[in-house]
Amino acid sequence: MDLMELIFILLGAAICVYYGWKLLLFSRMLFPKRCFPLSETFFTSMGDWAVVTGASEGIGRAYAFALAERGMNVVIMSRTKATLDLLAKEIGEATGQKVKVIVADFSCDNTFREIEEQLMDLNIGVLVNNVGVLPSIIPCKFLDTEKLEKTITMVINCNVKTMMKMCKVVLPDMEKRRKGLIVNISSGISTFPFPLYTLYAASKVFVERFSRCLQAEYESKGIIIQAVVPFGVSTRMAGYQKTNMVTLSPEDFVKTSMQYLRAGDKTHGSICHTALGWLMQCIPLKVLHSEFLLQHMQYYVKKKMTKKQLMSAKTAPSENRKH
Numbered sequence: 001m002d003l004m005e006l007i008f009i010l011l012g013a014a015i016c017v018y019y020g021w022k023l024l025l026f027s028r029m030l031f032p033k034r035c036f037p038l039s040e041t042f043f044t045s046m047g048d049w050a051v052v053t054g055a056s057e058g059i060g061r062a063y064a065f066a067l068a069e070r071g072m073n074v075v076i077m078s079r080t081k082a083t084l085d086l087l088a089k090e091i092g093e094a095t096g097q098k099v100k101v102i103v104a105d106f107s108c109d110n111t112f113r114e115i116e117e118q119l120m121d122l123n124i125g126v127l128v129n130n131v132g133v134l135p136s137i138i139p140c141k142f143l144d145t146e147k148l149e150k151t152i153t154m155v156i157n158c159n160v161k162t163m164m165k166m167c168k169v170v171l172p173d174m175e176k177r178r179k180g181l182i183v184n185i186s187s188g189i190s191t192f193p194f195p196l197y198t199l200y201a202a203s204k205v206f207v208e209r210f211s212r213c214l215q216a217e218y219e220s221k222g223i224i225i226q227a228v229v230p231f232g233v234s235t236r237m238a239g240y241q242k243t244n245m246v247t248l249s250p251e252d253f254v255k256t257s258m259q260y261l262r263a264g265d266k267t268h269g270s271i272c273h274t275a276l277g278w279l280m281q282c283i284p285l286k287v288l289h290s291e292f293l294l295q296h297m298q299y300y301v302k303k304k305m306t307k308k309q310l311m312s313a314k315t316a317p318s319e320n321r322k323h
Contacts, residue, residue, distance in 0.1 A: 029274050032259035042261075043070045046181050047125020051075040053106065053166060054131030056083040058235035059185060062250040063128045065091060066258060072126060073098040075119065079105040106131050106162040107154045116169050127170045129163040129184045129207075134237045138305060139196030139298050151199065159203035167214065171223070178222040181261065184211040188231035188268065191277055193285065195294055204229075208266060215265040227266045228257050231273045239305060246272050 028035040043050070050067040054060040055076035064074050068091045076084050076091075081103045088099040102118055104111045135151045145151050163184055174180030189197060190204035211227035218225060232247035234240055241247045248256070248270060257269030268274040280288075287293065 026274070026278070029260070029263070029271050032256075032263065036260060036262040038259075038261065041071075043067060043072050043126060043181075045125075046179055047072075047177070048123040049073045049075060049100075050126035050128065051077065051119065051124055051166070051170065052128045052130060053077045053104075053162060056080050056087060058130075058237065059230075059233060059250045059254060060128065060130035061087060062254040063130060063183075065094070065251075066254050067126060067128075068095040068097040068099070071097070073100070075100045075102060075122070075124075077102045077104050077115070077131070079103060106158045107133070109157065112165045112169070115166075119169060124170050124173065125179070126181045127166060127183070129166055129182070131158055131162055132185065132187075132203075132237070133158040134197075134200050137237070137239050138301050139294075141196065142198045145199065155199045155203050159200070160206050163207055164210065171218070174223050175218065175221050180223045182211075182214075182223070182225045183261075184208075184225070184227050186211070186227045186229045188229055188273065188277060188280075190229060192280060192288065195289055196298060212265040224261060225265065226261060228269050229266060229273075229277070230257070230269050231276050239308065246276060248272075 039045075050064075050072040052060050052064045052067070052074060055064045055074075056078035060076075060078070064076050064087065068074050074091065074097065076087060076099060078084055081101070084101045084103065088101050091097065091099050100118075100122075102115060104115055133154055135145055135155060142148075167182060167184075170180065170182070174182075184207050186207040187201070187204040189201045190208050194201040208227040208229060211225055215223075215225040230248075230253060232238065232241060233253045234243050234247055234249055238247075243249050243252075253269055256271075257267065260267040260269060268277050
């Protein structure tokens with residue numbers, strides 16, 4: 001056996017071992033309750049309170065309910081007081097847990113001092129950084145973004161700065177107590193360069209990398225920090241798409257994502273989204289970034305949103321007549 005033959009054999013063996021290990025890791029995702037078990041007191045053992053940003057609807061609302069159902073008092077944060085008050089009443093009546101409302105506009109720069117003061121005396125065990133903003137549902141090139149300067153500031157404040165500031169608020173006490181859980185909501189489009197949603201995608205890459213770096217720094221302190229990277233979830237930001245095997249309701253997504261809290265510093269939150277993430281990474285970027293595909297995607301989203309607006313316009317008069 002010559003040297004080149006030996007090199008190819010070793011290379012082939014290394015590739016088999018690598019993909020065998022990846023397959024083993026993937027197979028664990030099929031059985032989260034067995035592979036990543038959580039005790040009944042897992043959440044309450046972290047602390048008395050859970051804090052959820054962007055809690056008024058969608059994924060944030062689902063997390064607030066789910067954490068209260070698991071015995072935690074919850075702090076819900078958003079900029080719409082009426083919606084938060086109604087949600088607080090619903091959670092309180094359904095679970096019997098305490099609910100604290102904090103009205104905050106995360107697009108502003110001067111909101112965090114007041115938040116820190118209101119959270120100061122709470123024993124916070126869980127933080128869910130969910131608040132985020134998508135500049136436009138309809139994809140467009142960076143320079144075509146409406147009110148670009150204002151949008152840049154808004155995306156950085158909501159999607160990036162808020163997450164870091166909230167981690168800064170809760171981490172010191174978690175470090176002292178040597179326990180805590182931080183969940184930072186990223187996005188599936190952070191897994192590869194995603195044109196036409198450039199600002200949003202780039203901000204979600206930051207969320208994912210920041211979370212994983214922070215976990216490496218504080219894992220030895222007993223703190224779990226995880227980036228959750230979903231693809232399709234039927235929320236207002238996603239245009240309330242119909243739910244199916246890939247597009248989950250916020251409640252179903254949160255339910256499955258909680259089963260993977262011990263699965264590592266990054267998870268897609270469901271087996272379907274994990275498989276989709278692997279599939280997307282196998283597609284060459286030249287295909288994903290082709291002008292044909294980008295134009296088709298832009299046309300498809302525009303057509304779908306126009307159709308939805310027309311349907312809303314048709315149903316509105318009939319609804320008014322009923323009243």
